[in-house]
Amino acid sequence: MTSSSEWLRPTSAGKLRCWWPGDDVPYQEYHDTEWGRAVVDDERLFEKVCLEGFQSGLSWLTILRKRENFRQAFAGFDIDVVARFTEMDITRLMNDVGIVRHRGKIEATINNAARALELVEQTGSLAQHFWSFAPTAPFGRDGEGQHPSGLSTTSPSAIALSKDLKKRGWKFVGPTTMYSFMQSMGMMNDHLQECFVHEACEKARVEALKKQKS
Known part of the structure; x- marks a missing residue:
C-alpha cells in the first residue's frame, strides 16, 4: 500500500497521523x-x-458526538x-433530541437486533460471522485499487458482507456502510x-483473523 505526505498530518508529539481527523481533538x-x-x-x-x-x-x-446519547437510548x-x-x-x-431521530433507522436497529440473535444462534457469534468476510491479504486489501488515503467507498469483501446480511433480513447495511464498518472494526x-498506529492495528488484525478463522 502506498501513500503520500498530503494524506498525513503531524501530531502534537511529532508523529504522523492520517489526515481525516483534522484538528478535532475527540476525532x-x-x-x-x-x-x-x-x-x-x-x-x-452490533x-x-x-x-x-x-x-x-x-x-x-x-x-x-452523539454516541453516548445513543448508548443510553439503546440500552x-x-x-x-x-x-x-x-x-x-x-x-x-x-x-430523544440526543440522537438522530429517523424512524426508519430506529426501526432498522430494532430489526437488526432480532436478526443478530438469529445469526448468533446459527453461527455462534457475530464476530465469527463478520470476520469470516475479512480479507486475509496484508492490510486487508481486496486488490481492487483501494485508495491509500482511505477514501475508497467499498470493496469486494464489504459488498459480499452487505449481500449476506441483506439476505438475512438486516437493514441499512449497504456496501458503503459495511466498508466503513469493516474499516473501523479492524477487518x-x-x-x-x-x-503511527498502522503497525499496531495490523498486528491486532492478523491476530483477530487467526482467532476467528481457527
Missing part, C-alpha cells in the same frame, strides 16, 4: 485509539453496525434488550503505512 482520539483496531466483541460489533446505519447521509463525526446496545423494543420505545426514541487496515 483525533477516536482515530488514535479506536478506528481500525480489531474488535471481536459482539455487542461492540453497536457499530447500528451507528453506521444512523450515519447514512451524515458524517461520522456527527454520530461520534448500551444490548442485543437482547433492543430486540424486544416496542412501539413505545420507538416513540421514546423519536422524542481491514486503512491507516496509512506511515501513520
Whole structure:
C-alpha cells in the first residue's frame, strides 16, 4: 500500500497521523485509539453496525458526538434488550433530541437486533460471522485499487458482507456502510503505512483473523 505526505498530518508529539481527523481533538482520539483496531466483541460489533446505519447521509463525526446519547437510548446496545423494543420505545426514541431521530433507522436497529440473535444462534457469534468476510491479504486489501488515503467507498469483501446480511433480513447495511464498518472494526487496515498506529492495528488484525478463522 502506498501513500503520500498530503494524506498525513503531524501530531502534537511529532508523529504522523492520517489526515481525516483534522484538528478535532475527540476525532483525533477516536482515530488514535479506536478506528481500525480489531474488535471481536459482539455487542461492540452490533453497536457499530447500528451507528453506521444512523450515519447514512451524515458524517461520522456527527454520530461520534452523539454516541453516548445513543448508548443510553439503546440500552448500551444490548442485543437482547433492543430486540424486544416496542412501539413505545420507538416513540421514546423519536422524542430523544440526543440522537438522530429517523424512524426508519430506529426501526432498522430494532430489526437488526432480532436478526443478530438469529445469526448468533446459527453461527455462534457475530464476530465469527463478520470476520469470516475479512480479507486475509496484508492490510486487508481486496486488490481492487483501494485508495491509500482511505477514501475508497467499498470493496469486494464489504459488498459480499452487505449481500449476506441483506439476505438475512438486516437493514441499512449497504456496501458503503459495511466498508466503513469493516474499516473501523479492524477487518481491514486503512491507516496509512506511515501513520503511527498502522503497525499496531495490523498486528491486532492478523491476530483477530487467526482467532476467528481457527
